[in-house]
Amino acid sequence: MKIAAACLFALVFASAAMASGVHVQLQDDAGHPVSDAVVFLESPEAARLVKPLVGAQVAQEHKQFVPQVSVVTRGTEVSFPNHDKVRHQVYSFSPAKKFELKLYAGTPANPVLFDQTGVVVLGCNIHDSMVGWVLVVDTPYFGSSRAGEVRLDNVPPGTYHLRTWHAGLPVGAPALDQALVVPAEGVAQAAVRLSGLTP
Amino acid sequence: MRLRVRHGATSLITRLVGTSLLLLLLVQLAGFFVVRSSIEANARREVTRELDVAQNVWARTLAQNAEKLRDGATLLAADYGFRSALNSGDQDTVESVLDNHGARIGATVTAFLGTDFRVRTASMAEGSAAPAADQLAELTAQLSRKPQASVLAVIQGVPHQFVMVPMKAPLTIGWVLMGFPLTQALAEEMRLLLSVNLVLLTGPVGQQQLAVSTLGKGVPADLLAQLQHDEFSLDGGLVLVRHVPMDSLGGPVETVLLRSAEEVVAPYRHLQWLLAGITLGGVLLFALGSGLAARRITLPLRDLVAATLRLAQGRYEQPMQHLQRRDEIGNLARAFDHMRVDIARQQAEVRRLAYWDRLTGLPNREQFRSTLEAAIRAGRADGRPVAVITLDLDRFKHVNDVLGYAFGDRLLQAVAERLQRLVTQEGEQVARRGGNEFALLLPGHDAAQALAFTQRVARTFEEPLAFDDQTVDLSAGMGVACWPQHADEADLLLSRAEIAMYAAKRRLSGALLYDPAFDSASTQTLSLLTELRRAVERDELRLYLQPKVHLRTGRVVAAEALVRWQHPQRGLLPPIEFIPFAEQTGFVRQLTLWIFEAAVRWLAGPRPAPADLRVSINLSTRDLLDPDLSNRLGRLLQAQGLAAGQFCLEITESAIMDDPLRAEATLNRLSAQGFKLSIDDFGTGYSSLAYLKRLPVDELKIDKSFVLGMENDEDDAKIVRSTIDLAHNLGLSVVAEGVENQDLLVRLAQLDCDEAQGYHLSRPLPAPAFADWLEARRLATAAVS
Numbered sequence: 001m002k003i004a005a006a007c008l009f010a011l012v013f014a015s016a017a018m019a020s021g022v023h024v025q026l027q028d029d030a031g032h033p034v035s036d037a038v039v040f041l042e043s044p045e046a047a048r049l050v051k052p053l054v055g056a057q058v059a060q061e062h063k064q065f066v067p068q069v070s071v072v073t074r075g076t077e078v079s080f081p082n083h084d085k086v087r088h089q090v091y092s093f094s095p096a097k098k099f100e101l102k103l104y105a106g107t108p109a110n111p112v113l114f115d116q117t118g119v120v121v122l123g124c125n126i127h128d129s130m131v132g133w134v135l136v137v138d139t140p141y142f143g144s145s146r147a148g149e150v151r152l153d154n155v156p157p158g159t160y161h162l163r164t165w166h167a168g169l170p171v172g173a174p175a176l177d178q179a180l181v182v183p184a185e186g187v188a189q190a191a192v193r194l195s196g197l198t199p
Numbered sequence: 200m201r202l203r204v205r206h207g208a209t210s211l212i213t214r215l216v217g218t219s220l221l222l223l224l225l226v227q228l229a230g231f232f233v234v235r236s237s238i239e240a241n242a243r244r245e246v247t248r249e250l251d252v253a254q255n256v257w258a259r260t261l262a263q264n265a266e267k268l269r270d271g272a273t274l275l276a277a278d279y280g281f282r283s284a285l286n287s288g289d290q291d292t293v294e295s296v297l298d299n300h301g302a303r304i305g306a307t308v309t310a311f312l313g314t315d316f317r318v319r320t321a322s323m324a325e326g327s328a329a330p331a332a333d334q335l336a337e338l339t340a341q342l343s344r345k346p347q348a349s350v351l352a353v354i355q356g357v358p359h360q361f362v363m364v365p366m367k368a369p370l371t372i373g374w375v376l377m378g379f380p381l382t383q384a385l386a387e388e389m390r391l392l393l394s395v396n397l398v399l400l401t402g403p404v405g406q407q408q409l410a411v412s413t414l415g416k417g418v419p420a421d422l423l424a425q426l427q428h429d430e431f432s433l434d435g436g437l438v439l440v441r442h443v444p445m446d447s448l449g450g451p452v453e454t455v456l457l458r459s460a461e462e463v464v465a466p467y468r469h470l471q472w473l474l475a476g477i478t479l480g481g482v483l484l485f486a487l488g489s490g491l492a493a494r495r496i497t498l499p500l501r502d503l504v505a506a507t508l509r510l511a512q513g514r515y516e517q518p519m520q521h522l523q524r525r526d527e528i529g530n531l532a533r534a535f536d537h538m539r540v541d542i543a544r545q546q547a548e549v550r551r552l553a554y555w556d557r558l559t560g561l562p563n564r565e566q567f568r569s570t571l572e573a574a575i576r577a578g579r580a581d582g583r584p585v586a587v588i589t590l591d592l593d594r595f596k597h598v599n600d601v602l603g604y605a606f607g608d609r610l611l612q613a614v615a616e617r618l619q620r621l622v623t624q625e626g627e628q629v630a631r632r633g634g635n636e637f638a639l640l641l642p643g644h645d646a647a648q649a650l651a652f653t654q655r656v657a658r659t660f661e662e663p664l665a666f667d668d669q670t671v672d673l674s675a676g677m678g679v680a681c682w683p684q685h686a687d688e689a690d691l692l693l694s695r696a697e698i699a700m701y702a703a704k705r706r707l708s709g710a711l712l713y714d715p716a717f718d719s720a721s722t723q724t725l726s727l728l729t730e731l732r733r734a735v736e737r738d739e740l741r742l743y744l745q746p747k748v749h750l751r752t753g754r755v756v757a758a759e760a761l762v763r764w765q766h767p768q769r770g771l772l773p774p775i776e777f778i779p780f781a782e783q784t785g786f787v788r789q790l791t792l793w794i795f796e797a798a799v800r801w802l803a804g805p806r807p808a809p810a811d812l813r814v815s816i817n818l819s820t821r822d823l824l825d826p827d828l829s830n831r832l833g834r835l836l837q838a839q840g841l842a843a844g845q846f847c848l849e850i851t852e853s854a855i856m857d858d859p860l861r862a863e864a865t866l867n868r869l870s871a872q873g874f875k876l877s878i879d880d881f882g883t884g885y886s887s888l889a890y891l892k893r894l895p896v897d898e899l900k901i902d903k904s905f906v907l908g909m910e911n912d913e914d915d916a917k918i919v920r921s922t923i924d925l926a927h928n929l930g931l932s933v934v935a936e937g938v939e940n941q942d943l944l945v946r947l948a949q950l951d952c953d954e955a956q957g958y959h960l961s962r963p964l965p966a967p968a969f970a971d972w973l974e975a976r977r978l979a980t981a982a983v984s
Contacts, residue, residue: 128367128369
């Protein structure tokens with residue numbers, strides 16, 4: 001099995017003393033900026049700081065998951081309210097979380113607990129076209145890119161794994177991983193090239 | 200003839216019908232063979248085309264089958280239970296679900312592959328052949344390059360179709376590979392659909408094995424070997440074979456399509472049989488039709504032939520058949536019928552001309568002869584006699600000459616009418632035999648009755664005929680002959696009646712019954728002419744002389760030259776036995792010349808007569824008609840140096856009257872030549888004195904019948920006397936013949952007759968004896984004086 005390796009170029013700059021954030025630029029093979037990519041920073045310290053999110057939900061509207069890509073911290077319980085008139089049967093065969101919500105309307109009584117990190121692909125057994133992702137991370141520092149840029153603030157200085165994931169990456173592929181040092185002050189600049197994305 | 204006619208008609212039908220049939224059959228045969236070869240070629244083309252179609256359909260069937268399998272697999276892959284079982288992570292569960300769900304859609308090989316196409320789990324149906332791992336890897340590698348395709352692979356000798364479908368949850372999380380064996384059912388479907396047998400062979404050439412076959416279970420080995428060829432013969436029928444190699448893994452696969460040409464040809468065969476049937480029927484109908492048509496021609500032709508045969512036999516009464524037909528046969532029949540009527544009419548006309556006399560309407564000579572023959576035949580049967588009367592009108596030629604032929608014709612018609620009136624009994628017949636001759640047939644009459652009949656005829660003629668102020672006395676010479684008394688057959692009977700008739704005419708006796716005396720030499724007449732010629736050549740004729748004595752002086756002044764025939768067998772023949780015959784045949788001219796020459800020689804001979812002795816020669820009618828007569832006589836005289844004046848030529852009245860003009864011319868010439876001329880038998884004819892006066896005649900010779908009659912009949916004496924006076928008044932001398940006694944001699948002398956001739960003076964003497972007689976008489980006279 002071959003997996004397209006991402007070329008990683010980390011440019012670390014010593015930023016101003018006041019700075020305590022991370023700025024990541026994301027490009028695809030053609031150099032275009034990539035949106036909707038999830039960027040998160042992992043470190044043992046960060047893992048210790050993780051708390052479950054409250055009130056996280058993935059709704060179903062117009063036979064689509066909303067939001068299509070959700071990022072939650074480990075231990076978060078996510079509810080799946082159904083705003084459609086038709087019923088849905090949401091399931092996941094992903095190793096990070098296998099579950100099945102039997103055919104339902106409205107909001108199911110019990111939310112689903114995501115207690116392992118990883119990518120969980122959501123599907124609906126009734127509507128094969130519905131796809132959604134829940135990315136379970138073990139860090140409080142994460143964000144989604146807009147127009148090829150992500151800015152994470154209030155990141156304590158230290159050494160991190162800069163992980164980048166996108167729904168267009170091959171199924172089951174792990175998030176890109178590159179080292180990032182966050183200085184005590186200033187903004188750490190990082191650039192990520194995502195190759196082999198399916199549109 | 201009949202047989203030949205029938206044969207000809209039959210062969211005409213045979214030829215007409217046979218030729219047409221033969222041509223028809225040839226055309227049909229040619230058509231048959233063309234159709235046959237065309238069917239064969241067509242069948243090959245058709246089968247080839249069908250095999251093309253079958254090949255395409257087979258390819259399409261496989262593709263559709265793959266499609267179907269794929270659809271089934273896709274559905275299966277989307278099954279939630281299947282998906283959740285596969286994602287359970289438990290190896291046994293995964294294997295059993297592959298087994299279970301694969302079996303649901305008939306897959307014998309089911310495998311689950313990761314998104315990287317590595318085989319995670321593989322399952323084989325129970326009893327199925329398991330593919331080797333490397334084979335699976337090859338399969339998936341091929342399918343991963345073209346996930347929508349299907350791959351053919353041989354798994355332990357069985358061809359399988361493999362398809363691969365993604366497993367989605369909802370994104371593709373892996374692949375499901377499924378293999379399906381190619382089944383008999385698929386091949387059977389082909390067979391049912393296209394009537395094409397299908398055989399799937401696996402393995403390399405030479406070791407091929409039968410995987411699927413629609414040919415039945417027990418395919419013999421030799422058939423397997425046959426499949427290698429492009430065509431072979433199966434149960435007498437042609438089978439075309441199409442080999443379709445197929446892309447496959449795990450060993451070659453070949454599809455063999457077989458199509459029997461027989462099935463394609465069968466409808467044509469049927470058509471051909473139908474065509475043959477139609478041909479046969481057509482030929483039969485044609486034969487029947489043309490046979491009937493030919494019969495419609497040949498049968499009437501046969502009838503017409505039969506009809507012409509009837510015509511040939513002279514049967515004209517039956518009209519032709521088929522006259523109503525409006526075609527050519529009808530035309531022919533009408534033409535024949537027209538011919539039949541015409542021929543019948545002409546035949547009747549010919550018959551009329553042949554058997555009837557046109558002028559008088561009486562039967563003619565021919566008819567009379569055949570009627571006579573019939574009467575004689577009848578007489579032979581019943582023993583009754585048959586009498587024939589022949590009749591010859593007197594002086595008819597004279598009537599014709601003087602009063603014209605039209606008058607003559609009317610006279611003949613009148614005579615015919617009168618004769619016809621006499622004939623009343625059954626079987627009696629009057630006929631005109633030509634010229635002025637008539638004949639009467641009287642069956643059942645004997646001689647006496649026939650003679651009595653002649654009296655009735657004579658009475659009928661007593662009344663003179665009068666036309667246009669002309670009155671003509673009728674008289675005729677009649678001869679009677681009777682069967683079987685006088686002759687035993689028709690011709691002889693007729694000729695004997697004729698002889699009697701001529702005798703009657705000569706004797707002016709009206710009617711005479713045949714007497715063999717009239718005709719004593721009749722049996723020899725046929726050879727008489729030849730004998731006469733020979734008589735002249737062999738010098739059998741003898742010159743006789745009968746003296747004429749001058750009554751006043753008693754001197755022998757003249758002699759009549761006569762002829763006798765010294766016949767080698769029959770002795771000396773009198774003139775009556777051959778002169779009439781010679782007159783009939785014309786030989787009389789030679790006789791006249793012979794007599795003349797003999798007389799000339801005698802006169803010029805060694806024992807000369809008195810210098811002034813005149814010799815009389817008789818001339819016949821034929822002599823008078825001979826224009827060369829005077830020259831001939833002249834030459835004979837010249838030869839002996841004698842003068843014509845020493846000769847007197849005696850001519851009978853009747854001889855002159857036969858053709859008065861020519862006779863007159865001849866007589867004038869002879870007279871001018873110096874000959875003396877004498878009228879013989881004067882008084883028996885009808886010559887007028889006025890006519891006689893014109894002729895250069897020197898002498899009259901009174902017929903002996905008058906002279907002989909003088910003794911008893913005063914009338915005859917008067918005739919003799921007045922004739923003598925008349926002659927003397929005209930300046931002619933008179934000779935009396937038939938002087939048989941002294942009294943007559945004396946009386947004639949008293950009547951002043953000039954000369955006398957007769958037995959009393961002397962019989963005719965042979966020329967040598969005449970000289971002796973002269974001498975004796977001279978001596979006697981001298982003694983007296």
